[in-house]
Amino acid sequence: MLEADFSYIIDTFFAIFAMTLIIFMVPGFAMLEAGLVRTKNVTSVLTINTMIYAVASMTFFLIGYSYAFGSWENSSMSMYAAFLFQMAFVGKTVNIMSGGVSERVKIMPLTLFTIAMAGFIYPTIVNISWGANMLEGTVLALNMYDLAGSTVIHSTGGWALLAAIIIIGPRKGRYVNGKIRVIPASNIPLVVLGALLLWIGWFGFNGGSVGSISTKESADAVALTIMNTNTAGLSGAIIAGIIMYFRYHLLDITMILNGALGGLVAVTAGPDLYDMYTPIMVGAIGGALVVFAVPIFDKLRLDDPVGALSVHLVNGIWGTLAVGIFVESISFMDQLKGVLVVASFVFPSSLIVIFVINKIIKFRAEDDVQMEGLDVNEVGVEAYPEFKRAI
Numbered sequence: 001m002l003e004a005d006f007s008y009i010i011d012t013f014f015a016i017f018a019m020t021l022i023i024f025m026v027p028g029f030a031m032l033e034a035g036l037v038r039t040k041n042v043t044s045v046l047t048i049n050t051m052i053y054a055v056a057s058m059t060f061f062l063i064g065y066s067y068a069f070g071s072w073e074n075s076s077m078s079m080y081a082a083f084l085f086q087m088a089f090v091g092k093t094v095n096i097m098s099g100g101v102s103e104r105v106k107i108m109p110l111t112l113f114t115i116a117m118a119g120f121i122y123p124t125i126v127n128i129s130w131g132a133n134m135l136e137g138t139v140l141a142l143n144m145y146d147l148a149g150s151t152v153i154h155s156t157g158g159w160a161l162l163a164a165i166i167i168i169g170p171r172k173g174r175y176v177n178g179k180i181r182v183i184p185a186s187n188i189p190l191v192v193l194g195a196l197l198l199w200i201g202w203f204g205f206n207g208g209s210v211g212s213i214s215t216k217e218s219a220d221a222v223a224l225t226i227m228n229t230n231t232a233g234l235s236g237a238i239i240a241g242i243i244m245y246f247r248y249h250l251l252d253i254t255m256i257l258n259g260a261l262g263g264l265v266a267v268t269a270g271p272d273l274y275d276m277y278t279p280i281m282v283g284a285i286g287g288a289l290v291v292f293a294v295p296i297f298d299k300l301r302l303d304d305p306v307g308a309l310s311v312h313l314v315n316g317i318w319g320t321l322a323v324g325i326f327v328e329s330i331s332f333m334d335q336l337k338g339v340l341v342v343a344s345f346v347f348p349s350s351l352i353v354i355f356v357i358n359k360i361i362k363f364r365a366e367d368d369v370q371m372e373g374l375d376v377n378e379v380g381v382e383a384y385p386e387f388k389r390a391i
Helices: 003-023 025-036 039-069 079-100 107-129 150-168 188-210 216-248 253-267 278-299 308-326 332-360 367-372 374-379
Strands: none
Touching: 003 025, 003 079, 003 188, 025 039, 025 079, 025 188, 039 079, 039 107, 039 374, 079 107, 079 150, 079 188, 079 308, 107 150, 107 332, 150 253, 150 308, 150 332, 188 216, 188 253, 216 253, 216 278, 253 278, 253 308, 278 308, 308 332, 367 374
């Protein structure tokens, strides 16, 4: 067997394996969100996550991939494996959004937005960062380093979520007489399962983004990337737990897990560039940002049941800037420019698309539907029919 053929086969297998790990994030998001919402909305959340995976993947297959990368040709691995790896990413941008507007969003308008995100908004960001680069040679051309998408994926989803929350508004009863009403999670074991599935998926997310494992050097790069990814998650969880304990004398498992996810988002931009110890700092700051950002968004009346703005938007920005801070060869200004260019496109375009769809089919479920639960009215199947639905 020729050495080139061996590398082609190994890298094709690696891409498919990494893609499989990333797809574990689909049930990860589904379980995390199902555990954080009330029992009367669980089936709706699960349906939304399933539809996002199906619709986003099909749209990316038919439209988005060619727009993002210019062609399907690939000389280093099977072009089908290269597509599958990139396809695994696309739904995550809408998963980030769907969790943040859960318990009051209808399925059909969100599905329509999924088509716009997977066919146009996300592929545009991929095009100018990882792909065909239609901005090349212009003043807006990006030199941002973002290995696996702190900005390209996580901030993109976060900006879209912010636009959606502004248009859709908070859940009924979330803010009453100027006070924040706490709505507790319905199933903590599902939250833990979902978060840990996401954590495992991140190894494919970041490790697979190295692109090759067929040489000694690339194998070391993959291993370092995965180790640094895990380290940042550990650090985020630990610091979130410490802060919660000293502030409230409580070890809130949901905040600890979101701290871990914040650390994972933060390290995603440059885990292959960091030494073994830098991810401790990157992840710790990421976990701390989650703890402090959650109450700030609540004070702004931006109702986010799963903390997605704090985890994905805030840490997507932090993680991208961190590469410019901790890696000497990377320009901080290039990183900042990338953050600003992505924000200036994704937020207004999402706002316009959601506004237009909302004029045709309302995103927000009516108050009486929210009271009864979206499971009954949106899908007709209750996750826990033997339980009395909570109001």
